Amino acid sequence: MDKLRRVLAGQEENEEQGLTAQVFDASTLSYSTRVKWFVICFAAGILLSILGSALLFLPNGMKLFAVFYTLGNISALASTCFLMGPVKQLKRMFEKTRLIATIVMLLCLVLTLCAVFWWHKKGLAIIFCVLQFLAMTWYSISYIPFARDAVMKCFTTCVS
Numbered sequence: 001m002d003k004l005r006r007v008l009a010g011q012e013e014n015e016e017q018g019l020t021a022q023v024f025d026a027s028t029l030s031y032s033t034r035v036k037w038f039v040i041c042f043a044a045g046i047l048l049s050i051l052g053s054a055l056l057f058l059p060n061g062m063k064l065f066a067v068f069y070t071l072g073n074i075s076a077l078a079s080t081c082f083l084m085g086p087v088k089q090l091k092r093m094f095e096k097t098r099l100i101a102t103i104v105m106l107l108c109l110v111l112t113l114c115a116v117f118w119w120h121k122k123g124l125a126i127i128f129c130v131l132q133f134l135a136m137t138w139y140s141i142s143y144i145p146f147a148r149d150a151v152m153k154c155f156t157t158c159v160s
Contacts, residue, residue: 066115
């Protein structure tokens with residue numbers, strides 16, 4: 001409760017430490033600083049993804065699309081490190097309930113870039129970007145209680 005009072009009163013602590021040191025120990029970041037950097041990082045991720053989608057229609061835009069879209073997803077994923085800290089974030093990412101979504105998401109991030117730069121397969125890169133989106137969505141809703149069950153029930157109702 002004292003920490004909340006200090007934040008609301010504008011008395012943030014630990015401002016003399018460097019940002020990098022504070023990021024690795026998220027408990028030293030003030031609540032308002034964590035929220036600010038979360039918003040900045042998440043907004044940058046969305047902006048990069050939108051920019052990548054816009055660049056898709058340029059000549060040689062597939063490479064730019066893949067890079068910007070992947071960087072946008074990484075930025076959006078990294079933004080949550082500011083809220084809970086990088087170590088806790090990694091632990092929660094690899095919990096049993098999120099393990100498959102995390103592995104598919106990280107694998108698709110890498111495979112998207114491989115498809116564009118090494119294999120030169122544009123169609124495959126698009127497929128991996130769609131899989132990135134689906135895996136990121138499935139991973140994100142895992143943090144909402146009963147959201148996965150609701151999505152699965154909705155999907156099975158629509159299919160049958």
